[in-house]
Amino acid sequence: MTYMTKGPEPELWYRDLISCLQATFGSLVAREGADPLAVLGAGWRFLHLPGDVRSEEFYYPCEDDDLGAALAPHHGLHAQWWQPEDEDDPWREMRAKLAEDRLVIAAVDNFHLPFRPAYGDVHAAHLVVVYGLDEVRGLVYVSDAMPPAFRGAVPIEAFLRSWGSANPTDVQDAFFSDSRIGRRCLDVRLDAPVPDLTPEVLAGYLSTDVEIFNRTGLAGFDAFAGELVDRCEAGDAGALRELYPFGWGMQAQASLHGELLRRCGREWGDPALAGAGRAVESVAHAWTGLRITGAHGLGDAQAAAADIARHATVLRGKYAEAVDTLSRGLR
Amino acid sequence: MSVLLEPVDIAGHRNNTGISAATETKAGAFNVWGNSFAAEYLPEGDSLVHVAGVPFRFPPVCEGPDNIRCAGQFVRVPEGRYDWVHVLAAAERRCEDLVEMNYGDGSVDQEPLRVSDFWAAPAWFGEVKAFETPVMHYPHHVQQRVPAVMWAQRVPVTRRADLAGLRLPRNVAVHVFAMTLQRTEAGA
Numbered sequence: 001m002t003y004m005t006k007g008p009e010p011e012l013w014y015r016d017l018i019s020c021l022q023a024t025f026g027s028l029v030a031r032e033g034a035d036p037l038a039v040l041g042a043g044w045r046f047l048h049l050p051g052d053v054r055s056e057e058f059y060y061p062c063e064d065d066d067l068g069a070a071l072a073p074h075h076g077l078h079a080q081w082w083q084p085e086d087e088d089d090p091w092r093e094m095r096a097k098l099a100e101d102r103l104v105i106a107a108v109d110n111f112h113l114p115f116r117p118a119y120g121d122v123h124a125a126h127l128v129v130v131y132g133l134d135e136v137r138g139l140v141y142v143s144d145a146m147p148p149a150f151r152g153a154v155p156i157e158a159f160l161r162s163w164g165s166a167n168p169t170d171v172q173d174a175f176f177s178d179s180r181i182g183r184r185c186l187d188v189r190l191d192a193p194v195p196d197l198t199p200e201v202l203a204g205y206l207s208t209d210v211e212i213f214n215r216t217g218l219a220g221f222d223a224f225a226g227e228l229v230d231r232c233e234a235g236d237a238g239a240l241r242e243l244y245p246f247g248w249g250m251q252a253q254a255s256l257h258g259e260l261l262r263r264c265g266r267e268w269g270d271p272a273l274a275g276a277g278r279a280v281e282s283v284a285h286a287w288t289g290l291r292i293t294g295a296h297g298l299g300d301a302q303a304a305a306a307d308i309a310r311h312a313t314v315l316r317g318k319y320a321e322a323v324d325t326l327s328r329g330l331r
Numbered sequence: 332m333s334v335l336l337e338p339v340d341i342a343g344h345r346n347n348t349g350i351s352a353a354t355e356t357k358a359g360a361f362n363v364w365g366n367s368f369a370a371e372y373l374p375e376g377d378s379l380v381h382v383a384g385v386p387f388r389f390p391p392v393c394e395g396p397d398n399i400r401c402a403g404q405f406v407r408v409p410e411g412r413y414d415w416v417h418v419l420a421a422a423e424r425r426c427e428d429l430v431e432m433n434y435g436d437g438s439v440d441q442e443p444l445r446v447s448d449f450w451a452a453p454a455w456f457g458e459v460k461a462f463e464t465p466v467m468h469y470p471h472h473v474q475q476r477v478p479a480v481m482w483a484q485r486v487p488v489t490r491r492a493d494l495a496g497l498r499l500p501r502n503v504a505v506h507v508f509a510m511t512l513q514r515t516e517a518g519a
Contacts, residue, residue, distance in 0.1 A: 016452035017425055117467070117474045147451040148476035172470075173364070255425075285445075288426040292504035295363040307501060 003098035004132040004141065007031075010103060012145035017255035017284055019248050020127040021058035023145040024105045025071055025079075025188065027129050031103060034194040041260030042197075043073040044209050044253060044280060046217040046319065048224040053242040055179045056125035058107070060249040068188055071253070074205045076192030079105075083183050090160070090183055094133055097187070104130040105186035106142075109165030112158055113142075115150040123167050124176035127186075174298060175244040199268055202261075206326050213323045221319055225312040232297075232305035240301050240308075243294040251287035254280055276329050279322040286315040336417075337409070338379070338388040339510040344404045345396035349421070349506055352393050356468040361398075361449065361479075361506065362423045365470040368449075368479045372464035382461040382483040385417045387509040398508045401428075403501040410435050410493045412515040416486045419461050419509040421449035421479075427456070428500035430486050435493040442486050446505055449479050458482035481508060491515075 013026030013036050026036035047061045047070075062070035068079035084090040097104050110118035110126050118124055132141030132153075139153040163183050170177035195201055231239035258281030265274025290311040297304025351359030351367040359367025374380045376392035390397040416430070427445040434440075445456035450467070454460060460480055467477035488494055499507065 016448050016450070016455070117469060117472075117477060121469070121471055148474070282427065285425055285427045288422070288424040288504050289428060289502045292363070292423045292426075293502070296503050298363075307503075310501065 001095075002132070002134040002136065003095050004134075005098060005103055006101050009141075009151050010129045010131050010143040012143065012149045012151060014145040014147075014149070015252075015255065015259070018252040019057045020144070020146050021060055021067075021249065022071070022252050022256065024058075024127045024129050024186075025068070025077075027143060027145065028103050028105070028188050029072075029077070029190065032190045032194075034190065037256060037260050037263070038197050039072050039075050039077065039190075039194060040253075041256035041258075042075065042202075042205050043071075044257040045073065045212060046221050046224075046250060048220055048246065050227065053246045055174075055176055055241065055245060056107075057176050057245065057248065058125065058127045059245040061246070067186065074208070075190070075194060077188070077190050079186045079188040081184050082187055083185070090164075091133060091135065094130065094185070098131070098133055103188075105188060106130050106163055107181045107184040108159070108162040109167045109181050110162075111167075111170075112162035112165060113154065114158060115144070115148070115152075115154070117148070118173075122172045122177075123165070123170040124173045125167050125179050125181060126176070130185075174241055175295070197264065199264075199270070202264060206329070210323060210326050213319075214327075218316075218319060218323065221316060225316060229305060229309045229312060232301045232308050235300075235302040237298055237301045240294040240298045240304065244291050247287050247291040247294075251284050251291065254287065255284035258282075258284060272329055276322070276325045279318075279325045283315065283318045283322050286311070286318040290315050335514045335516065336386055337512045337514065338386060339406065339408055339512055340388075341399060341406060341507065341510050344399045344406060345390065346402070347398050347400040347506060348396050349398045349508070350390075350392050351468050353468070353473050355393075356473060357470045358393070359468055360470075361421070366450075366479070367468040368462075368481065369464040369466050369468050369473065372466075373462055373481075380461075382419070383459045385483065385511055385513070387417070387419050387461075387483075387511050389419075390508050398506045399499065401499040401502050401505040401507065403498060405433075405496055405498045406510065407496040408494055408512055410495045411512075412491070413488045413494050413512045414515050415513040416488060416497060417511040417513060418444070418484050418486070418507050419481055420444075420446045420484055420505065420507045421481050422446040422506065423504045424448050424450075425452065425455050426502065426504045428502040428505060430500060431498040432488055432490065432494060433496045433498065434490055435495045438490060438492060440490055442489065444484070444486050444500060444505065446484055447480070447482055449481065449506075451478050452480065454482060456484065458484045485513075
């Protein structure tokens with residue numbers, strides 16, 4: 001039997017600073033008829049949970065295990081991880097969700113997917129959107145907006161290897177390997193209608209986020225940066241191994257939020273809002289210096305410590321400047 | 332070549348190999364994953380290329396280091412009045428940092444250097460796309476449909492004083508392949 005979602009294939013939604021996490025959620029949000037940037041870019045937070053970071057491209061910190069709420073705190077977006085209950089029939093839940101016309105986000109190991117650049121070469125945890133299953137012809141239909149974008153059929157055996165991979169440690173990718181895939185999937189729901197984005201609605205979002213930044217976010221960054229530098233000075237490469245996937249989530253969210261504010265500023269004739277958006281984008285750009293310095297410094301964390309400290313200081317300044325700019329705009 | 336536009340010799344600062352041949356992709360490592368630009372789609376090494384009217388001395392290709400991975404290098408320039416520093420550059424993810432302009436009178440100004448990602452990305456900072464390879468080199472293969480982009484960007488020289496040199500940012504995400512100075516027009 002064949003199970004396919006109805007209507008057009010999933011939209012390939014992509015921005016250069018996002019990961020497969022935002023890309024897959026963007027596809028699902030778009031299918032609900034909402035604008036992915038307006039939903040995924042509406043909120044902006046900083047949250048670091050020590051000891052929680054996993055070596056996966058799609059790692060994102062969330063306090064209550066609701067990945068959807070973490071990515072889109074101002075919308076009724078919710079997401080929970082699930083795994084097949086019956087090892088003898090791993091497709092049972094997937095069939096049911098596709099039959100309900102629902103897309104499924106699946107974790108995979110790039111090593112086993114023919115369309116990924118890492119195919120047969122590098123183990124790395126990744127997310128794709130599953131929109132069809134044809135057990136007669138042995139095909140799984142997947143959508144992946146990350147370059148090189150792909151949308152189409154994959155042999156079911158290849159998908160099963162990828163979906164069930166142990167994703168073993170791979171020296172070619174220290175940041176996204178060594179994390180069992182375990183046939184994980186995400187159940188994503190947009191429970192509430194997405195309201196029209198008006199200046200008043202956006203002001204409400206910004207007010208909440210600025211308050212959280214001032215209450216816990218900036219202090220959270222200071223704690224994160226302090227621990228990062230301390231661990232580097234002590235020669236703990238694990239700190240840099242965690243920095244890359246952790247920072248990706250924070251960088252992606254800042255880039256989407258900044259882009260949304262700039263877009264709204266232009267559309268509403270509000271240059272101050274556009275400027276605030278640019279200030280938030282500067283946070284995203286400063287994350288590049290920190291993450292890439294960490295990535296190249298992995299072999300000698302102690303030697304990288306001074307540059308890590310400098311980039312963390314720059315990034316802290318960008319956060320403070322952006323939060324201050326948003327605060328002034330709200331007065 | 333216009334007398335107002337002078338390529339700068341940055342040979343002594345090159346410390347990274349970001350371009351490789353299809354037969355030896357492992358020789359390049361622009362980023363931490365060992366990806367690199369495909370030489371066959373780029374200009375010849377040491378050639379003079381023009382991008383949006385600006386001449387650049389393209390680096391040697393497949394003969395060792397071809398770009399500066401920015402780590403605070405100080406690039407001396409023929410002391411004089413300039414309006415722009417043009418660069419051929421690319422970044423490991425979208426990035427912005429500061430260049431320190433050092434003037435003959437001892438003054439120093441910071442100016443922004445903004446460079447978009449080399450990896451299948453748009454010109455986020457309004458750069459000119461100088462060169463694009465339709466494939467990306469991986470250590471063990473040539474990847475179709477993932478382009479690598481080299482950008483033509485410029486940094487303003489705002490002070491009306493003689494520029495003596497510039498200090499690149501201490502930011503390994505930013506790579507500079509070539510640099511050209513644009514002199515201030517007489518009377519400006």
